[in-house]
Amino acid sequence: MSLTINLIGGALIALIIWWFWLSRSGQQKAAAATEEATIVVDAGVYTPSVVHARAGKPLTLHFDRRDPSPCAEQVVFHGLEVSEFLETGKTTTVRLNDLPPGEYRFTCQMQMYQGRLLVD
Template sequence: MTPDRWFVLVSGVALIGFIIWFFWMNRSLGVRASQASGDFQEAMILVKGGYTPDAIVVRAGKPVRLNFRREETASCSDKVIFADFNKSAELPTGKTVAVELLPKEPGEYPFTCPMGMFRGRLIVEG
């Protein structure tokens, strides 16, 4: 093989590796929820092209209030689903919707849009 073909081959493999890392292996550490009134741990999540932040860290055994604010009109983002808690909420555009949960056990609990394109994690520490 000629040097230019080697360069194209190595560049292509490197690009594929970067795409795999960026979309499937790159995980954020998470944002710690703040302590709010009423003993709730609270966090604000912006819904626009995904969930920002997409990882929320909370303590087990204390109630959690996640405030979702949807700033787009994509049909996939109109609902959030917490399958492990058997909860979901409609997210109207431009409005803040609170979802209240009580995580009892430490672990990671995913939340998604109905199509699974937007993904987030609730990280519960003991």
């Protein structure tokens, strides 16, 4: 009986890892360098998950939250000290001004949703 429970637990852990980190890695779309982009928040991912921007220019991001999961309620830009709450079924605009060059992660507050902002 305990062997069955351990096998089921291991399978569930593998499924969670696959769902949040491995399943969509080949489907990620990157946007060209832009000053404005729309990011859909749905099914555990940001689409597109990679956004290219120009250094020193303002960037406007529109987050279209379709996922009602509590994990999707906030976006955090690591290294930029910016975070914003996202309402379900609405589009929230985040404006980033005078971006320094570099690579910045944006995630949900639990870091399950993952995205990258590449500033050249």
